Amino acid sequence: MKPSIPQGTRDFDASTMRKRKFILDNIRTVFELYGFEPLETPAFENLDTLTGKYGDEGDKLIFKILNNGLDNPAKENEVRKSFDSILAGKNDKGITERALRYDLTIPFARYVAMNFGKLTVPFKRYQMQPVWRADRPQKGRYREFYQCDADVAGSRSLLSDVEFVNIYRAVFKRLKMEVEIKINSRKLLSALAQVCNAGDLTSVTVAIDKLDKIGIDKVADELKTNGLDDTQIATIRGYLAISGNNEEKLNSIETILGKTDDGKKGIEELRFILSYINSASDLKNVSLDFTLARGLNYYTGIIYEVKACGVEMGSIGGGGRYDDLTGLFGLPNIPGVGISFGVDRIYDVMDELNLFPGNIKQATSVLFMNLGEEESRVAFREMQLLREAGISAELFYEAAKLDKQFKYATKKNISFAIIIGSEEIKEQISVIKNLNTGQQEEIPLIKLCSYFAERVHTFQ
Amino acid sequence: MKPSIPQGTRDFDASTMRKRKFILDNIRTVFELYGFEPLETPAFENLDTLTGKYGDEGDKLIFKILNNGLDNPAKENEVRKSFDSILAGKNDKGITERALRYDLTIPFARYVAMNFGKLTVPFKRYQMQPVWRADRPQKGRYREFYQCDADVAGSRSLLSDVEFVNIYRAVFKRLKMEVEIKINSRKLLSALAQVCNAGDLTSVTVAIDKLDKIGIDKVADELKTNGLDDTQIATIRGYLAISGNNEEKLNSIETILGKTDDGKKGIEELRFILSYINSASDLKNVSLDFTLARGLNYYTGIIYEVKACGVEMGSIGGGGRYDDLTGLFGLPNIPGVGISFGVDRIYDVMDELNLFPGNIKQATSVLFMNLGEEESRVAFREMQLLREAGISAELFYEAAKLDKQFKYATKKNISFAIIIGSEEIKEQISVIKNLNTGQQEEIPLIKLCSYFAERVHTFQ
Numbered sequence: 001m002k003p004s005i006p007q008g009t010r011d012f013d014a015s016t017m018r019k020r021k022f023i024l025d026n027i028r029t030v031f032e033l034y035g036f037e038p039l040e041t042p043a044f045e046n047l048d049t050l051t052g053k054y055g056d057e058g059d060k061l062i063f064k065i066l067n068n069g070l071d072n073p074a075k076e077n078e079v080r081k082s083f084d085s086i087l088a089g090k091n092d093k094g095i096t097e098r099a100l101r102y103d104l105t106i107p108f109a110r111y112v113a114m115n116f117g118k119l120t121v122p123f124k125r126y127q128m129q130p131v132w133r134a135d136r137p138q139k140g141r142y143r144e145f146y147q148c149d150a151d152v153a154g155s156r157s158l159l160s161d162v163e164f165v166n167i168y169r170a171v172f173k174r175l176k177m178e179v180e181i182k183i184n185s186r187k188l189l190s191a192l193a194q195v196c197n198a199g200d201l202t203s204v205t206v207a208i209d210k211l212d213k214i215g216i217d218k219v220a221d222e223l224k225t226n227g228l229d230d231t232q233i234a235t236i237r238g239y240l241a242i243s244g245n246n247e248e249k250l251n252s253i254e255t256i257l258g259k260t261d262d263g264k265k266g267i268e269e270l271r272f273i274l275s276y277i278n279s280a281s282d283l284k285n286v287s288l289d290f291t292l293a294r295g296l297n298y299y300t301g302i303i304y305e306v307k308a309c310g311v312e313m314g315s316i317g318g319g320g321r322y323d324d325l326t327g328l329f330g331l332p333n334i335p336g337v338g339i340s341f342g343v344d345r346i347y348d349v350m351d352e353l354n355l356f357p358g359n360i361k362q363a364t365s366v367l368f369m370n371l372g373e374e375e376s377r378v379a380f381r382e383m384q385l386l387r388e389a390g391i392s393a394e395l396f397y398e399a400a401k402l403d404k405q406f407k408y409a410t411k412k413n414i415s416f417a418i419i420i421g422s423e424e425i426k427e428q429i430s431v432i433k434n435l436n437t438g439q440q441e442e443i444p445l446i447k448l449c450s451y452f453a454e455r456v457h458t459f460q
Numbered sequence: 461m462k463p464s465i466p467q468g469t470r471d472f473d474a475s476t477m478r479k480r481k482f483i484l485d486n487i488r489t490v491f492e493l494y495g496f497e498p499l500e501t502p503a504f505e506n507l508d509t510l511t512g513k514y515g516d517e518g519d520k521l522i523f524k525i526l527n528n529g530l531d532n533p534a535k536e537n538e539v540r541k542s543f544d545s546i547l548a549g550k551n552d553k554g555i556t557e558r559a560l561r562y563d564l565t566i567p568f569a570r571y572v573a574m575n576f577g578k579l580t581v582p583f584k585r586y587q588m589q590p591v592w593r594a595d596r597p598q599k600g601r602y603r604e605f606y607q608c609d610a611d612v613a614g615s616r617s618l619l620s621d622v623e624f625v626n627i628y629r630a631v632f633k634r635l636k637m638e639v640e641i642k643i644n645s646r647k648l649l650s651a652l653a654q655v656c657n658a659g660d661l662t663s664v665t666v667a668i669d670k671l672d673k674i675g676i677d678k679v680a681d682e683l684k685t686n687g688l689d690d691t692q693i694a695t696i697r698g699y700l701a702i703s704g705n706n707e708e709k710l711n712s713i714e715t716i717l718g719k720t721d722d723g724k725k726g727i728e729e730l731r732f733i734l735s736y737i738n739s740a741s742d743l744k745n746v747s748l749d750f751t752l753a754r755g756l757n758y759y760t761g762i763i764y765e766v767k768a769c770g771v772e773m774g775s776i777g778g779g780g781r782y783d784d785l786t787g788l789f790g791l792p793n794i795p796g797v798g799i800s801f802g803v804d805r806i807y808d809v810m811d812e813l814n815l816f817p818g819n820i821k822q823a824t825s826v827l828f829m830n831l832g833e834e835e836s837r838v839a840f841r842e843m844q845l846l847r848e849a850g851i852s853a854e855l856f857y858e859a860a861k862l863d864k865q866f867k868y869a870t871k872k873n874i875s876f877a878i879i880i881g882s883e884e885i886k887e888q889i890s891v892i893k894n895l896n897t898g899q900q901e902e903i904p905l906i907k908l909c910s911y912f913a914e915r916v917h918t919f920q
Contacts (some may be wrong), residue, residue, distance in 0.1 A: 002790060003509060003573045003574045003790070004506060004509075004569075004572075004574070005501075005502055005505065005506065005572045006502060006504055006505065006506055006558050009502035009503075009504070010501070010502065011499065011501050011502070011571055011574075012499065012500040012501075013499065013501065013573075013575075014497035014498050014585075017497075017498040017499070017500060018498070021498075027920045029920075032823070032852055032919060033850070033851075033853070034847065034852070034854070034920055035823065035824040035849045035852060036855035037473075037477075037823050037871075037872075038472075038473070038474050038477040038478070038481075039474065039477070040470065040472040040477060041465075041471050042465055042466060042469035042470065042471070042505060042594075042604050043469075043590060043592065043604060044466055044469070044523075044604075045465065045466065046464060046465065048465075049463060060528070061528075063521050063528075064525070065503075065524070065525055065526065065560070066520075066524040066525065066526045066528040066555065066556050068520070068523075068594045069633075070611075070736055095526065098466050100503075100525070110465075113463045114463045114464070114471075115471075115473075120483075120868060120871040120872050122705075122857055123852075125474075129624035130503060132503065132504075134528045144502050144504075148915075152857075155857045157857035157858050159830075159840075159855065159857045159858075160857050161834070162840075166844065170847070194592065237612060276837075276840060279882075286643075290904075295776065303920055325668070329462075329463040330462060355549070357506040362499050363495065364491070364495040373916045376619070377736075380619075380622075380736060384626065387493045387494065387626075387630070388630075390493070391493070392492055392493045392494070392495060393493070393495065394494070394495035394584075395619060397582055397612075397615045397617035397619045397620050398617050398619075401622050407578060411499075411580040412495075412580050437531075438910075441477050442639075456515070456685065459492060460488045460495055460890045
C-alpha cells in the first residue's frame with residue numbers, strides 16, 4: 001500500500017511549523033495585549049448548529065461525519081431504514097448528526113448563546129484553530145486551514161471598532177510586513193442604495209464587491225442587468241470614483257451622501273475612528289475605501305480589509321461589525337465586531353518577501369559527537385547539564401563515522417558540534433566546532449553552559 | 461433552537477486554555493531541548509490509512525467522514541447505488557473515504573513512509589494535536605482529546621531509549637508534579653513465557669496487564685483458563701512477586717530468567733538504561749516494574765509508564781520500543797521508540813493538587829476607566845503606549861458607572877485600574893488602584909510604562 005494524504009490537506013514539517021508558529025505567536029501576543037481571551041471549541045459541532053448558516057453554497061461544503069456503525073454491512077437493515085427515512089425527508093439525524101467546523105464565527109456564536117450568563121460582557125475572545133471546507137482544492141485553497149479570529153460581543157461602542165484597526169497595525173508591525181488597512185462603513189453603502197433609489201442594498205453590495213475583479217464597466221453592466229437605470233448607475237460611478245486622502249474622501253462623500261441619515265451616521269463613525277488613530281505618521285497605512293463592500297451580508301457597520309504591499313495576493317485579513325451575533329441561537333440583540341487573519345496567505349507573503357527571522361530555523365543548538373561507549377558517558381552528562389540550563393542539545397545515538405555525524409548536524413541546522421575524546425576527558429576539556437564558521441576552540445567542560453548561554457537561544 | 465455541543469466534546473474557556481497552555485508549553489520546551497522537531501498532520505486521513513491498524517474494537521471507534529453530496533436527497537439514486545455496493549462489500553469508497561485521526565502514531569508512520577528519503581535519520585519528531593474516538597463518553601474519557609507524542613524513528617541505539625526517561629523527568633520537574641516512572645522490557649515477558657513454556661506470549665502479557673485492576677489471584681485464574689498448569693502459574697507468580705530496589709530486582713530476575721537469551725538481553729538493556737540515569741538522588745522516581753506489560757502488542761523492547769503520586773488516577777504517560785513502525789505502509793525495518801503524555805489527566809492531577817502557578821490566570825493587567833469622551837482620548841493614548849511596551853491593557857468601552865467598570869475588572873482578574881479624570885489630565889498624572897490590595901497611588905503619566913513594567917507580566 002502506497003501511503004498518501006487526502007486531497008487539499010497538508011503535513012507541516014518542522015521548518016514550516018516554526019514559521020507558522022512565529023506568525024501565530026505574534027497574533028496571539030497582540031490579542032492578549034489588547035485584553036482578548038482565548039477560546040477553543042470542538043472540531044465537530046452538532047450538524048444543525050452549522051447548517052443554514054453559510055448559504056446554500058456553504059452548506060454543500062460542510063464536511064459531515066457519518067453516524068457510528070453506519071458503514072458496517074452487518075447492520076444492513078438499520079442502515080437501509082435510516083437511509084430511507086433521510087431520503088423521505090423524515091429524519092435528518094439518520095446518517096449524520098455531526099459536522100466539522102466550517103469557520104470560527106458560528107461556533108463562537110453558539111458558545112456565547114450557551115454561556116451568556118457566565119460571560120464577562122463585553123466579551124472579548126480570540127480563537128485560533130483549523131477549519132474544514134469541502135472546496136475544490138487549488139493553489140492557496142485548502143480543505144483544512146487555520147483561522148485566527150478576534151471578536152467583541154455585547155458592545156455598541158465605537159471604541160471596540162477602533163481596537164481592530166490597531167490590532168492589525170500591531171500584528172503586521174511585529175511581522176515586519178507592509179500592509180494597507182482599508183476601512184469603510186456598510187452604512188455608506190446603505191445610504192448609496194437609498195440616494196440612487198436602488199431599493200435592494202444587497203444587489204448593489206454584491207456588484208461593488210466584484211469591482212476589484214471585473215472592473216467598473218462590468219460592475220455597471222451587472223447593475224443594469226439588476227434593473228438600475230443610467231442615472232442610478234451614474235450616481236454609483238460617482239461614488240466609486242471618489243479619491244484623495246482620507247480627509248478629501250470624507251468631504252467628497254459628504255456631498256453625495258451627507259443628507260441621508262445612514263450617510264451622516266456612517267461618515268460620523270468613520271471620522272470618530274480616524275480621530276482615534278492618534279499620530280499622523282502612523283495613519284499612512286489606514287485608508288478609507290468606499291469601494292470596499294465585503295461579501296457577507298451580516299455586516300452592518302464598519303468593515304475592514306487588509307492587503308499586503310509589494311505582492312500579488314488577495315486580502316490577508318478582514319472583518320466588520322454585525323448587529324446580531326446570536327439571534328439564530330435564541331439570544332437576540334447581541335451586537336458584535338470582529339476580524340480574522342488569513343494565516344496561510346500571510347505565510348505565503350512572508351515567505352515570498354523573505355520576512356521570517358533567520359533564528360527561527362534553529363532546532364538543536366549543540367550536537368555532542370559520539371566517540372564510543374566511555375566517551376559518550378561523559379558527553380551524556382555534559383549534555384544533560386546543557387539541557388537543564390535551557391540549551392537544546394543532542395548526543396548522536398551511535399558511534400558512527402564522524403562524517404555521518406557532521407552530516408546529521410548540517411541537515412538539522414545545528415550550529416555547534418562538541419568533541420569529547422579520551423584526551424579531552426583526561427584534561428576535562430572539549431573541542432567546540434562552530435559549524436557556521438568552521439572555527440574550533442577548546443573550552444573546559446566546566447565552562448560549557450556559560451559558553452553556550454551567550455551564543456544560542458535558551459529556553460526558559 | 462437551544463444550542464448544545466456534541467456529547468463527549470468540550471469548549472475550553474480562557475482559564476482552562478491558559479492552564480492547558482502551561483502544560484503544553486512545558487512539554488514542547490522539553491521536546492525541543494532534547495532535539496525533537498515539530499510535526500503536524502491533517503485532522504483527517506484517507507480511511508484506508510487508518511482501518512485495520514487499531515484492532516476490531518478500535519476500528520469501530522474511528523469517526524468516518526461522509527463523502528460530499530451523499531446526504532443530499534436530490535442525489536437519491538447515486539446514494540442508493542453506492543450504498544448497495546457498500547453493503548455488497550464491493551466498494552469501500554462508496555459512502556466514506558476519509559476519517560478523523562484516531563491517534564498520532566499511525567499518521568506519523570504514514571508520514572515517515574511517505575517522506576523517508578527526505579528525513580534526517582534518526583528522525584526525532586514530536587506532535588501535539590487532538591485525536592477523535594467514538595467511545596462512550598464518561599468521566600475523564602472524551603471523544604476529542606489531545607495527545608502529545610515524541611518518537612525516534614530509525615535508531616536501535618539504547619541511547620534513544622534513555623532519552624524518554626529523561627524527558628519524563630524533565631517535564632514533570634517543570635510541572636512540579638511528583639511522579640513514578642516505571643520501566644520494564646518486553647523481552648523479560650518473552651523470556652517468562654519461554655521459561656514457563658507458556659507458548660503464547662500474548663495471553664501472558666494480556667493477563668499480566670490486568671494485575672493492577674483485578675489482582676494476582678484473578679490473573680492466576682485467567683492464566684489457568686488459558687491452559688497453564690500450576691507449575692507454570694507458580695513461575696509467573698514468582699516473577700510478579702519480585703520486590704526491592706532496582707538493583708535487588710535485577711538480581712532476583714536474573715535467577716529466574718537469566719539463562720534465556722531474551723532474559724539476558726532484557727536485563728542487560730535495563731542495566732544499561734539505569735546506568736545512564738546518572739546521579740543516585742535523581743533515580744528515586746525511576747523504578748523497575750516487571751509487572752508492567754502495556755496492552756499494545758507492537759512493543760518489543762523497553763516499555764515505560766508514568767503514574768502521578770498522591771492522587772488516584774490511571775497512568776499519565778506511557779510508551780515503548782517497537783520493531784517495525786512503517787511496515788504496513790510499505791517501508792519495512794524501521795525501528796522506533798516513543799512516548800505519549802496524557803494531557804487531560806495531567807491537567808486533572810495538577811488541578812486537584814493545586815499545582816498551577818497563580819500568575820497564569822492573568823489576562824489583562826491594567827484597566828483604564830472610561831470617564832467620558834475627552835478623558836478617554838487621553839486614556840486611549842496612554843493605553844496604546846502600555847500595549848506597545850508589552851503590557852496588556854484595556855480601556856472600558858463605555859463611560860458607565862465606575863461600579864460597573866470595577867466589576868468588569870474583577871471578573872477578568874485585572875490587577876490594576878487607572879483613573880484619569882479632568883483634574884488628573886491638568887496635572888498630567890493618573891490615580892492607580894491596585895485591585896488586589898486596594899491601595900491607591902498617584903503616578904505621573906510619563907512614568908506609567910516603567911511603573912507597570914516592574915509589576916506585571918510583559919509580552920515580548
